[in-house]
Amino acid sequence: DTAVSQTPKYLVTQMGNDKSIKCEQNLGHDTMYWYKQDSKKFLKIMFSYNNKELIINETVPNRFSPKSPDKAHLNLHINSLELGDSAVYFCASSQDRKSGARETQYFGPGTRLLVL
Amino acid sequence: RKEVEQDPGPFNVPEGATVAFNCTYSNSASQSFFWYRQDCRKEPKLLMSVYSSGNEDGRFTAQLNRASQYISLLIRDSKLSDSATYLCVVTGRKDSSYKLIFGSGTRLLVRP
Numbered sequence: 001d002t003a004v005s006q007t008p009k010y011l012v013t014q015m016g017n018d019k020s021i022k023c024e025q026n027l028g029h030d031t032m033y034w035y036k037q038d039s040k041k042f043l044k045i046m047f048s049y050n051n052k053e054l055i056i057n058e059t060v061p062n063r064f065s066p067k068s069p070d071k072a073h074l075n076l077h078i079n080s081l082e083l084g085d086s087a088v089y090f091c092a093s094s095q096d097r098k099s100g101a102r103e104t105q106y107f108g109p110g111t112r113l114l115v116l
Numbered sequence: 117r118k119e120v121e122q123d124p125g126p127f128n129v130p131e132g133a134t135v136a137f138n139c140t141y142s143n144s145a146s147q148s149f150f151w152y153r154q155d156c157r158k159e160p161k162l163l164m165s166v167y168s169s170g171n172e173d174g175r176f177t178a179q180l181n182r183a184s185q186y187i188s189l190l191i192r193d194s195k196l197s198d199s200a201t202y203l204c205v206v207t208g209r210k211d212s213s214y215k216l217i218f219g220s221g222t223r224l225l226v227r228p
Contacts, residue, residue, distance in 0.1 A: 043160065043203065043218040055213045090159055105216060107159035 003027050004108035006091050012114045013081055020077045021111045023091030031055075032074040033092040033105065034066060043090070049074050050096075081115045088112050117142055120219035122204050128225045133194045137222045139187045139204030148214075149180055151189050152203040154221065160203055163189075194226045 004025045013019055025032060033056075034046040047066045048056035054066065063079045074091060091108040122139045129135050141149075149166035164171065166178040166187055177190040187204055201221040207214045 040220060041201070042220050045215050045217075048213060048215065050213070056215055058215075104162045107161070109159050 004091055004093055004106050006089075006108040006111050008111060009109065010112050010114075012116065014116055015081055015083060017081050018077070018079045019081060019113075020075055021089055021091075021113075022073070022075045023108055024073050025091075025093040025106070025108075026072065027093055027095075027106060028072075029093040029095050029106075030071060031094050031096060032068065032071070033094075034074065034076050035090040035092060035107075037088040037090060037110070039087070047074075047076075081113075083115050086113055086115045118219075119143060119208065119217045120204055120206055122219040122222045124220060124222060126223040126225050128227060129194055130227055131194055131196060133226075134190065134192045135194055135224060136191075137189045137202055137204075137224075139189075139219055139222075141185050141187070141204075141206045141217075143206070143208060143217075144182075144185060146185075146206040146208060146217075148207040149178075149187050150205040150216075151176075151178055151187075152205055152218070154201045154203055156200075160218075163202070191224075194224075196226050196228065199224055199226045 007022050031050045033048045037043045046060045049068045051071045052068045065077045068074045088110045090110045092105040094103045094105045151163040152160040153163045154160040166180045170179045175192045179188045201223045203221045204219040208217045
């Protein structure tokens with residue numbers, strides 16, 4: 001059984017389009033995250049949700065809008081895609097945000113986004 | 117200055133070798149430290165947490181030096197399957213929550 005799943009795995013699209021990436025975790029965790037890994041391999045947090053509530057928003061353009069319909073799902077919608085948005089986007093989850101510093105984060109397989 | 121700095125490598129070692137990676141972090145208030153492993157085109161996975169007293173998990177030993185803000189990972193008796201990128205990770209505080217701050221990783225290639 002996949003613990004953290006993302007769809008789609010690959011996404012190739014034109015500049016200016018709007019796209020969504022979906023994430024689901026079946027671990028019963030309270031906290032979910034979106035990370036971006038750029039071409040230099042830096043993995044950087046974008047957002048974090050705890051039980052459907054936004055708790056971390058890291059200076060991300062407002063073209064990026066996360067949505068959490070329930071604590072098992074955290075989707076990422078991107079408007080007006082730009083070339084610089086090309087990256088691998090990872091979803092992750094952990095048990096609890098307060099002790100999340102000491103708890104394992106489980107990552108999804110990643111979504112490879114290429115903006116042409 | 118980057119919050120977490122690592123030598124990108126690659127470290128190219130023969131099977132059976134011992135190899136060590138280092139990492140420095142800038143925020144002295146960081147409280148938790150980890151090594152994650154990322155295989156090519158895969159997601160990061162926790163390798164081990166790093167404790168002040170140092171800790172060992174099989175062939176892997178992690179050490180933390182808070183005074184120098186320095187973390188290390190030692191791999192003994194390298195296996196081909198150890199080839200991967202090793203990410204040094206520290207925690208940072210964001211309001212009332214914690215976030216993980218990743219280094220850019222050190223690439224290890226173990227050759228036969």
